[in-house]
Amino acid sequence: MAKKKNIAKEIKSNVFSCNPDYDVIYDHLNESFEESLSAILNSILSIFRDINKGKKSGEKKEYEEETDINNEIISNLVECLIVYIEEHRNKNVLNKMHDKIDIFLSNLSKSFNWKELMNIEKYISILVSVQNKCLITGNSKGKGDKYNFIMYLVFKKKDIELLSKYLFNNMNELIISNNILPSVFAHIIEKYISIDEDNEDSKHEIKYFNQIIYLFLRGKLGEKLLSKDEYLCILKTSNKSFVWDLIYKIENDFVMSREEVANAYGVSFYFPPFKEKYEYVDGNTKDYTKQEVLTIDNDEDTCLDDGLFIKKRSNGTYRLYIHLANVPEIIPYTSNIMREALKRQKTIYLPGATIPIFEEYLSSGILSLLPNKVTNTLTFRVDVDTDYSLLLDTLTIIPGRIISKHKLSYEEADDILKKANTPLSENLNLLSEIFNRLSRDNLRIKSFHKFKNILSQRTDTNSSKSDTSPSHLIVEQSMVLSGRFVPMLNKYHNLNLIMPWRVHPKFDEEYAKKILDEIDHIDEMSDALRRVARDYFPKSYYSFENIGHAGLGIDGYVRVGSSDRRAMDALAEYIIYDLIINRNAGDLDYKYYFWEKEIKYWCEYANNKIAENNSFAEEYSYLKKNGKILELEKK
Numbered sequence: 001m002a003k004k005k006n007i008a009k010e011i012k013s014n015v016f017s018c019n020p021d022y023d024v025i026y027d028h029l030n031e032s033f034e035e036s037l038s039a040i041l042n043s044i045l046s047i048f049r050d051i052n053k054g055k056k057s058g059e060k061k062e063y064e065e066e067t068d069i070n071n072e073i074i075s076n077l078v079e080c081l082i083v084y085i086e087e088h089r090n091k092n093v094l095n096k097m098h099d100k101i102d103i104f105l106s107n108l109s110k111s112f113n114w115k116e117l118m119n120i121e122k123y124i125s126i127l128v129s130v131q132n133k134c135l136i137t138g139n140s141k142g143k144g145d146k147y148n149f150i151m152y153l154v155f156k157k158k159d160i161e162l163l164s165k166y167l168f169n170n171m172n173e174l175i176i177s178n179n180i181l182p183s184v185f186a187h188i189i190e191k192y193i194s195i196d197e198d199n200e201d202s203k204h205e206i207k208y209f210n211q212i213i214y215l216f217l218r219g220k221l222g223e224k225l226l227s228k229d230e231y232l233c234i235l236k237t238s239n240k241s242f243v244w245d246l247i248y249k250i251e252n253d254f255v256m257s258r259e260e261v262a263n264a265y266g267v268s269f270y271f272p273p274f275k276e277k278y279e280y281v282d283g284n285t286k287d288y289t290k291q292e293v294l295t296i297d298n299d300e301d302t303c304l305d306d307g308l309f310i311k312k313r314s315n316g317t318y319r320l321y322i323h324l325a326n327v328p329e330i331i332p333y334t335s336n337i338m339r340e341a342l343k344r345q346k347t348i349y350l351p352g353a354t355i356p357i358f359e360e361y362l363s364s365g366i367l368s369l370l371p372n373k374v375t376n377t378l379t380f381r382v383d384v385d386t387d388y389s390l391l392l393d394t395l396t397i398i399p400g401r402i403i404s405k406h407k408l409s410y411e412e413a414d415d416i417l418k419k420a421n422t423p424l425s426e427n428l429n430l431l432s433e434i435f436n437r438l439s440r441d442n443l444r445i446k447s448f449h450k451f452k453n454i455l456s457q458r459t460d461t462n463s464s465k466s467d468t469s470p471s472h473l474i475v476e477q478s479m480v481l482s483g484r485f486v487p488m489l490n491k492y493h494n495l496n497l498i499m500p501w502r503v504h505p506k507f508d509e510e511y512a513k514k515i516l517d518e519i520d521h522i523d524e525m526s527d528a529l530r531r532v533a534r535d536y537f538p539k540s541y542y543s544f545e546n547i548g549h550a551g552l553g554i555d556g557y558v559r560v561g562s563s564d565r566r567a568m569d570a571l572a573e574y575i576i577y578d579l580i581i582n583r584n585a586g587d588l589d590y591k592y593y594f595w596e597k598e599i600k601y602w603c604e605y606a607n608n609k610i611a612e613n614n615s616f617a618e619e620y621s622y623l624k625k626n627g628k629i630l631e632l633e634k635k
Contacts, residue, residue, distance in 0.1 A: 413471035435477030487556025
């Protein structure tokens with residue numbers, strides 16, 4: 001019995017041999033189309049990975065040689081597909097190839113980050129071109145890499161923030177071109193008016209394309225697109241209500257109420273009419289009300305989420321307390337109010353307005369560490385040695401209650417730091433020394449912040465904050481330290497915790513070094529270079545899997561410092577109660593089972609929602625700045 005050929009293996013071996021035979025690969029396509037197409041796409045994926053790997057680590061000459069080889073291989077593989085398309089104008093075959101490439105591109109968008117996608121941009125564009133050739137109607141309206149890549153970002157990647165960057169960085173070329181922008185926008189409009197209004201699942205799609213259209217119609221891009229009435233004419237062929245809502249906004253130059261802008265991004269200035277109301281309760285908490293707790297925030301802030309206290313011990317060491325707003329002590333996790341906070345994710349700060357995650361009586365009342373009132377806290381306590389290093393065997397988390405004694409603005413704290421021989425100035429200076437020591441010891445975070453500050457044109461590139469005042473550094477480093485405490489406890493006591501980790505992939509140090517070397521040879525970094533570098537810079541995100549936080553130079557980080565402003569901080573507090581404070585109470589296996597599902601769901605949701613909130617804030621700020629938000633807002 002003849003052994004069945006493994007076509008996929010044969011094609012891959014052929015592709016990566018010293019002398020690929022593309023006639024043989026084409027014969028395989030004719031012999032077994034679907035299996036061969038999958039093998040070709042998998043080979044291309046392997047090349048994409050090699051390209052990104054080589055970009056990071058290869059020598060320049062070696063990388064250029066590899067690039068030439070990869071270009072030739074991909075070009076020849078694509079040529080095989082194009083020839084096959086031209087010789088097989090069969091609807092069934094073309095649809096299968098179109099769909100296979102479609103799935104490939106969709107998976108590709110999840111496999112590579114922004115920088116990696118930029119490295120393979122032209123190849124993605126080539127594959128989109130192959131897809132277009134599979135359309136029997138031949139209705140591809142634009143040509144070229146930029147057209148194809150924008151189409152990929154809009155219809156496959158579906159990342160508005162990334163698309164916004166790409167449009168901004170290529171704005172001049174897009175405005176000059178009479179083909180790219182109008183063609184892409186025509187596709188977007190066609191897709192938009194084809195959405196089924198009566199389908200319940202279409203709400204998300206309508207919202208997404210609304211945001212895409214707003215992005216295209218903003219600023220100079222919008223001036224180009226709306227210079228003619230052709231898009232309005234296309235829109236007016238529809239009788240769907242969501243389309244006519246858009247027409248109304250366009251014809252009124254996007255002047256709208258703040259609520260209309262918010263609704264387009266799934267944001268609300270108002271809270272549902274909850275029947276749940278909460279009051280302060282003492283609970284079974286440690287009494288820290290005698291401590292001289294201080295807070296440092298902006299003068300006008302009333303949502304205060306962290307306080308500090310330090311005292312000297314008889315043996316010469318110090319005891320540091322970081323008191324955090326304690327959401328679980330007041331609000332049940334399963335409450336409607338907490339679910340609403342998780343849906344909102346993060347307090348949004350706008351010009352002249354703020355959208356909090358909790359109603360004001362909570363965020364600026366019961367939960368806030370305002371002075372002269374008893375407030376529940378989640379308190380991290382740790383001893384500090386005489387050289388200002390942490391004594392990790394003393395680290396603990398305690399539900400507590402405090403009465404904050406000193407509400408300081410950053411300016412007031414800086415003034416007090418300059419004074420001598422007062423208890424408050426001594427405490428602040430001691431806190432400053434401790435946090436500076438922790439920051440100085442971490443060389444990775446120092447290097448990271450230097451690069452980031454250069455990109456942001458800050459005067460003090462060695463600072464970890466744009467404002468280099470001592471009080472800002474105290475607040476920043478205390479928040480970093482509180483985020484390190486849970487991983488420290490986890491490691492020290494072998495707890496095997498699951499958490500909504502805040503992770504940050506290792507940024508490309510070779511790339512950073514290259515940029516910094518270029519900066520050393522010019523007086524000022526060009527805006528174009530700065531934009532490119534900033535776009536390539538990786539971002540932190542929430543994850544069930546802990547891969548560490550390269551930006552902070554640490555192996556684990558859990559945000560807990562702003563639980564009345566960030567819902568994921570509050571989520572971490574609930575888990576701390578169950579898996580650390582009350583670890584031995586109840587069924588631990590069930591707790592892990594429950595929280596694993598919650599963490600996985602909310603991490604994915606948070607990453608998407610925070611990006612959407614950022615897009616909303618950007619859109620709102622743009623409209624507000626240009627006088628397009630109605631002054632007579634609904635109350």
